[in-house]
Amino acid sequence: MxxxxxxxxxxxxxxxxxxxxxxxxxxxxxxxxxxxxxxxxxxxxxxxxxxxxxxxxxxxxxxxxxxxxxxxxxxxxxxxxxxxxxxxxxxxxxxxxxxxxxxxxxxxxxxGAGALLAKIEMLRVRLAEEGLFDEARKRPIPMLPRVIGVVTSPQGAVLHDIRTTIARRFPRDILLWPVPVQGEGSAEKIAAAIRGFSTMPADGEIPRPDVVIVARGGGSLEDLMAFNDEGVLRAAAACTIPLISAVGHETDTTLIDFVSDRRAPTPTAAAEMAVPSRLELLGDVTQKGGRLTAAVARLMAEGRLRVTGAARGLPDIAGLLGQARLRLDDRAERLRMAPDNLLRMRRAEWRHAAERLPHPKVWLDGLRSRLDEEGRRLSLGLPQLLSLRRNALTLSAQGLPTGLRHRISLLRQTEARISARLSPAPVLSGQREARARLEGLSARLQSVSYQAVLERGFALVADAGGQPVTRAGGIAAGDALTLRFADGAVGVTAGEAEAGKPAKAPRPRQAARQGSLL
The missing domain is CATH 2.40.50.140 (Nucleic acid-binding proteins)
Known part of the structure; x- marks a missing residue:
């Protein structure tokens, strides 16, 4: 239990x-x-x-x-x-x-789009603060690139639109870097493609693009998120090649549009930005060529009119040249004759001046006579002057105080001493010394005068130009010579050389030099 x-x-x-x-x-x-x-x-x-x-x-x-x-x-x-x-x-x-x-x-x-847009906005604000969207860092697109790089999907209509647009406007080489434009890993591959184009060598085997187009077709906000990726944006900002973004349709906006150098609303518009229209360029060149030709023709016409107007005011060039040539010939002839004329004129002036100059002996005799006259007048007038001064002092001393008379006595003694020094004997002695010096200088002047040499029996030989001849080697047979003696000149003609001695060749006649009193 x-x-x-x-x-x-x-x-x-x-x-x-x-x-x-x-x-x-x-x-x-x-x-x-x-x-x-x-x-x-x-x-x-x-x-x-x-x-x-x-x-x-x-x-x-x-x-x-x-x-x-x-x-x-x-x-x-x-x-x-x-x-x-x-x-x-x-x-x-x-x-x-x-x-x-x-x-x-x-x-x-x-x-929801709100969360996605909030994420994009936070990234936009952060990159804007870093300066990735600044206009100052954006580069110009080259006018006519040789090679155009394209980052897009190899399938779809985007690549076809870019190719057909470039071929229609101005055919250029296109280098495609195929990438997925949406889905897992697309952002990393797009960024790698941009960096790959940027790091290509300029002289490599594959030509380096001059401009890069990043493009894709339209889509939802989620489909375009690869172009809002931070890695893609930083790769686009660091790209060394000018970059054009063409993402989505005209109403679509992604962050790569703010980073790129140019933003195109569609891929077709991006191709139009990359290359100019050849037809438009040809038309522009033709128009500018026509305007340039017309401008040059207008300038030529205006210049021709100015030259024609200026030519009317100019004198006859041939006449001016002829007159100038005549003046030049006349001046040349006068210049050629000027030295000889000047020498003849100066020689005549010197001869005229020499004829007017007194003979040194006559000049010395005149000086001697003036000196004798002055000495005679001084010897006669000085004693009378001293006597008059003495009498004046004697008369003025009468009636004066003792002190003043003593001073006058002292002055009289001083006067006596001066009179003794200025007596005729010393004056005549100084006069004789001056006359002796003058006669000595006259004798020296007379001794160096060529006239004194001629007085001793010598003769001065001169050529036809009046120049002295000092060597026999300078005289040729038949030369006209002038022999100047003390009392006149005689013209002679040179004869043959002495026997046994060959005649020397005449020396060249020198240019006329300055004349001489000889």
């Missing part, structure tokens, strides 16, 4: 093992939530080396763990980041070993 009482009461609650409960929960979750869309903000995101992505989705009241397996990352549709609100599509499953559940995500999309 006691054993029956101690036994546990029978229960109708079923008994499960832990694994059974975990399996049941897992089946229930996967059956009830086999395909769900969960909206929330990504947080605690981690990307493991294996390629799997672990994160959590949260809202105001809860949080759920999420996993993106490696094989689904490329098909995810966007790059997950902490802080963005997304709508994750997948299935809910349980992990029995930890008694937890999570969301296996196969696809993600932004939770």
């Amino acid at each position: 006691a054993d029956i009482l101690d036994a546990p009461a029978p229960s109708n609650i079923p008994e499960y093992s832990v694994s059974e409960i975990s399996s049941a929960v897992k089946r229930t979750l996967e059956g009830a939530f086999s395909r769900v869309r969960v909206r929330g903000e990504i947080t605690e995101m981690k990307r493991y080396p294996s390629g799997h992505i672990y994160f959590s989705l949260k809202d105001e009241a809860g949080k759920i763990a999420g996993i993106v397996w490696k094989g689904s990352v490329s098909r995810l549709g966007l790059v997950p980041e902490n802080g963005i609100e997304v709508i994750a599509t997948g299935r809910v499953t349980a992990y029995g070993e930890r008694s937890s559940y999570q969301l296996i995500v196969e696809k993600m999309e932004f939770a």
Whole structure:
């Protein structure tokens, strides 16, 4: 009875093992939530080396763990980041070993355009603060590039539109760098293509583009997100080649439009920006050529009219040259004759002056007579002057005080001394000394006079030009000579040389020199 009482009461609650409960929960979750869309903000995101992505989705009241397996990352549709609100599509499953559940995500999309635009706006503000959108850093597009680089998808109408537009306007070489323009990894490949064009060598085997076009067709905001990627924007800003962006249609705007050097509304417009129209260039060149030709013709006509008007006011050039030539010949002839005329005139002037000059002896005699006369007058007048002065002093001293008479006595003594010094004897002695010096100078002058030499029996030989001849070698037979004696001159003719001595050749006649009194 006691054993029956101690036994546990029978229960109708079923008994499960832990694994059974975990399996049941897992089946229930996967059956009830086999395909769900969960909206929330990504947080605690981690990307493991294996390629799997672990994160959590949260809202105001809860949080759920999420996993993106490696094989689904490329098909995810966007790059997950902490802080963005997304709508994750997948299935809910349980992990029995930890008694937890999570969301296996196969696809993600932004939770509405507002969140996506907010993300783009935050990136735009940050890059604008760094100066990537400044107009000062934008470069001009070359007028006629040799090679045009294109970054776009090889499929679709974008590449076809660019090719046909360039071929129609001005055919140029096109270098295509094919890239995907949307989806997982498209942003990295677009950035790599831009950097690849920028780093190409200028003299490499493949020609380096002169301008780069980044283009794609239209699409939704999510489809154009690759061109809002920060890596693409920084690659476009660092590109060393002028870059034209042509993403979407005319109403579509992406951040690469702010970074690029030029923004085109469509790929066709980008091709039109890259190359000019050949027909328009030809028309412009033709028009400017015509205007230039007309301007040159007008300038030539105006210049011809000015030259014609100026020619009317000019005198006869041939007549002026003839008159100038006559004046030149006349001046040359006068210049040739001027030295001889000048020498003859100067020689005549010197001869006339020499004839007017008195003979040194006559000049000295005149000086001697004037000196004698002055001495005689001085010897006669000086004693009378001294006597008159003495009498005047004697008369003035009478009736004067003793002191003044003493001073007059002293003055009289001084006068006596001066009179003794100025007596006729010293004056006559000085006169005689002056006369002796004068006679000595006269004798020296007379001794160096060529006239004195002629008086001693010598003769002065001169040629036909009046120049003295000092050497016999300068005389040729038949030369006219002049022999000047003390009392006159005689003209002679040179004879033959002495016997046994050959006659010397006559020396060339020198140019007329300045005349001489000799």
